[in-house]
Amino acid sequence: MSSYASDVKKELTSLKIHPEHAKAELAAFLRMNGVLNIHDHQFSLDIVTENPAIARRIFSLIKIAFKVEPLLIVSRKMKLKKNNQYLVRLQQNVREILANLEIWTSQDGFLTRIPQRIMTSKEGAMSYLRGAFLAGGSVNNPETSRYHLEIYSTYEDHDRDLLEIMNQTFFLNAKTTKRRRGYIVYLKEAEKIGDFLHIVGALNAMLAFEDLRIMRDMRNSVNRLVNCDTANLKKTANAAAKQVEDIKIIAKRSGIENLPEKLQGLAHLRLDNPELSLKELAQQVPDGPISKSGVNHRFAKIHEIAENLRK
Structure with a gap:
């Protein structure tokens, strides 16, 4: 027991x-x-x-x-x-x-x-x-x-x-x-x-049980948040690596200067700051600030161009 x-x-x-x-x-x-x-x-x-x-x-x-x-x-x-x-x-x-x-x-x-x-x-x-x-x-x-x-x-x-x-x-x-x-x-x-x-x-045991339960639940919540943050950071890093790869393909095959002006600004910003999240990029683009979905849309265009160049 x-x-x-x-x-x-x-x-x-x-x-x-x-x-x-x-x-x-x-x-x-x-x-x-x-x-x-x-x-x-x-x-x-x-x-x-x-x-x-x-x-x-x-x-x-x-x-x-x-x-x-x-x-x-x-x-x-x-x-x-x-x-x-x-x-x-x-x-x-x-x-x-x-x-x-x-x-x-x-x-x-x-x-x-x-x-x-x-x-x-x-x-x-x-x-x-x-x-x-x-x-x-x-x-x-x-x-x-x-x-x-x-x-x-x-x-x-x-x-x-x-x-x-x-x-x-x-x-x-x-x-x-x-x-x-x-x-x-x-x-x-x-x-x-x-x-x-x-x-x-068993009132004292009940209060001790509640204290231990709250501590355990808090510990589990913290662990979940840490795991979630770690997963998000990993996801952000993987996405940034793919974006940098697309930009380098474009730079090598056709040149970043040949991109539309808004895509050029984002491409240079990403190459200089591979660690930034989409939200942070959205605040710092030359023609910004813009929305996070706007940044996503521009990266989709860059990816499309890079894919065509790969083909």
Whole structure:
């Protein structure tokens, strides 16, 4: 995960938990990352993360929403990175909590859809998106790579519900696609990514995103202008070289003095000033100033004469 994405998640985990909306955020965590265990007819629920701030937030959400204190277990991973792993384990009132959050019922089993009460509540939807991003989201650094924010879902109908919240409630123009092991809902437009960060409460990250985006866009604009200027200079130089070539053919074959007076003046001016643009020549011709198209017209005549001489 990019350091920018880490900064976004760090800010989100530091937000004050609102008791009324804690359940919506918690529902996203449990639905997306929760593992239900059954042993001797006893239920327990585990959520594992390598991010200590996310583990603390899940712990606080459970405690605030249901007045239950889960276990927080820290262990060292045995794989190559050997990072700490944080396990939040809920052992009390598991069935009641899952039923209250509309994640599991004894009749229907596991429910993958987002509850309608969250879908139809703006505050609930904002809290659910925050939890979903913390549970399975990432965002690229706007300074160094393409604009991209995504949230991963294991279940297709959950992915569709996230898409509906993002587009119907918040008009984010999100898209969705299938991945090998699940689905992602994603944003590609810089402005909409900024809007999403604002919606979930990452205001500092949103402002940093806008600053980085503006700097990047300015840098791209400068590069485009420089490239455009370089191309124009090259075009001007190539055109001037061809005009000088035509004039030299005329000088060699028939003499510049035999040209009409207006063409003579332009021919001498061009030979003496091969670096001048058409606009600059138009200001300096002996019978001028004339228009740029007038200079163009005269060079067309010179080219026509030179072509006839070449033939």
